Amino acid sequence: MFVLVNLKAYPCDPIEIAEAVRDVSDASGVDIAVAPQTAHLSQVAETGVETWGQHVSPVEHGSHTGSTLAEAVADAGATGTMLNHSENRLKLADIDAGLAAAERVGLDTTVCANNPEQVGAVAALGPDAVAVEPPELIGTGTPVSKADPDIVTDAVAAAEAVDENISVFCGAGISTGEDLVSARELGAEGVLLASGVAKADDPIAALEDLVEPL
Numbered sequence: 150m151f152v153l154v155n156l157k158a159y160p161c162d163p164i165e166i167a168e169a170v171r172d173v174s175d176a177s178g179v180d181i182a183v184a185p186q187t188a189h190l191s192q193v194a195e196t197g198v199e200t201w202g203q204h205v206s207p208v209e210h211g212s213h214t215g216s217t218l219a220e221a222v223a224d225a226g227a228t229g230t231m232l233n234h235s236e237n238r239l240k241l242a243d244i245d246a247g248l249a250a251a252e253r254v255g256l257d258t259t260v261c262a263n264n265p266e267q268v269g270a271v272a273a274l275g276p277d278a279v280a281v282e283p284p285e286l287i288g289t290g291t292p293v294s295k296a297d298p299d300i301v302t303d304a305v306a307a308a309e310a311v312d313e314n315i316s317v318f319c320g321a322g323i324s325t326g327e328d329l330v331s332a333r334e335l336g337a338e339g340v341l342l343a344s345g346v347a348k349a350d351d352p353i354a355a356l357e358d359l360v361e362p363l
């Protein structure tokens with residue numbers, strides 16, 4: 150299972166969490182990555198943790214003030230990026246161009262989608278992975294794998310129908326090892342989570358609980 154910890158814009162210490170993710174990943178053997186704010190990418194990557202961008206812009210070098218250039222994200226030490234998170238929705242053409250930008254610099258890509266229908270649509274653009282996240286469950290602590298398991302199994306089927314090599318992750322409300330096991334049993338190869346770690350009083354304990362049953 151792949152675990153991507155998205156720090157969003159939460160008021161957490163990105164280095165403390167990066168070091169916790171690195172240490173728990175090393176100790177458990179579970180592939181865990183962290184996606185900090187773009188401005189923190191270099192500092193986070195320097196800890197040695199697997200580092201992802203939260204977004205890259207659908208642009209090349211040029212007159213694009215305020216953009217998140219894929220080259221800069223890769224230069225900062227990221228090895229992957231999300232696109233189209235529910236809190237940063239993109240037009241289909243911009244997802245396509247964002248994927249091209251990420252692939253140009255060798256970043257792994259995970260495109261988020263609200264539901265299985267959107268999973269099928271974005272899978273057709275050829276990302277490495279898709280992540281299904283019902284927006285209404287994000288940040289609730291109620292895991293999608295329990296609240297609506299069909300969303301996960303339908304997302305897996307939708308992606309497989311397009312390309313069986315695309316990995317499917319799920320997210321929203323995931324915070325325990327039991328949630329990860331449920332996600333895996335439903336066919337997900339990874340999970341996307343945020344508040345369960347970024348808002349935890351003890352991020353190391355939260356991460357250890359996540360990977361304990363794997």
Ligand SMILES: O=C[C@H](O)COP(=O)(O)O
Nearest residue numbers: 155287288322342343344
């Ligand atoms: O990027 C992460 C997802 O939006 C899930 O967030 P959450 O774990 O706080 O529900």
